[in-house]
Amino acid sequence: MKTILRAFALLPLPLLHALGALVGWASFLASPSYRRRFLENAAQAGYGPATVRAAVAEAGKLVTEVPRLWFGRPVRIHWENASLIVEARDRGRGIVFLTPHLGCFEATAQGYAERFGAITVLYRPARKEWLREVVDTARARRNLAAAPTTLAGVRQMLKALRAGEAVGLLPDQVPPQGMGVWAPFFGRSAYTMTLSARLARQAGAVVLLAWGERLPRGRGYLVRVRPWPGPVPADDVAAAAGVNSHMEALIRECPQQYLWGYARYKHPAGRAI
Structure with a gap:
């Protein structure tokens, strides 16, 4: 599998994105359950099929760009509001990046590691051993560490x-049972992680919102950074509601690149931490 991924990593990004668009539409048309969830989630946010049509292809690009990001040459990554990062680093503060399933979140972490320094990202280990080994080795690069969704991973972060x-965390990812609270997300109750806010409070860290916009015709990515206004609420439910509200705002910047097919409103699985 790693050999195949390395072969795809040699392809230019525009070609990988073109192939991804085909993969996205094939998945959308072939799976009624995926298509239904995609459209229902978009409708919950107030978007009709015409608005999120482009997101079908973007979901496929998310898959086919992975070999290049994991095994290929560095991609072009541009920054918006990078001064927010510089300011936090100049103050000696740790930074908690909150990124929804929007655009290319792999590029966000890689771009930070390349330009600014060490970053640790939270990830859920693959269930299959062969895939776990591929993911773990592929993501290991200078200044970029991965922390599993375990107690050891939390301590690492x-x-x-x-x-x-x-x-860096994906706070719109459904956490294991006992690691979240129910909070509104686009007007519907969703099980939301409390870890991001707790990390920020315990470490006195700066919270920044960020997402990696996939630029047209494979020209690279633009990481857009936004501030978290005010302090992080001490109450877990209020903090989770705040996180969801800020994630909604990011998604509304570009609903065409959100992963609407993600099962955001599912009930949590068994406790992992």
């Missing part, structure tokens, strides 16, 4: 923050 480094 907290240690990084206290050292003035950055961590």
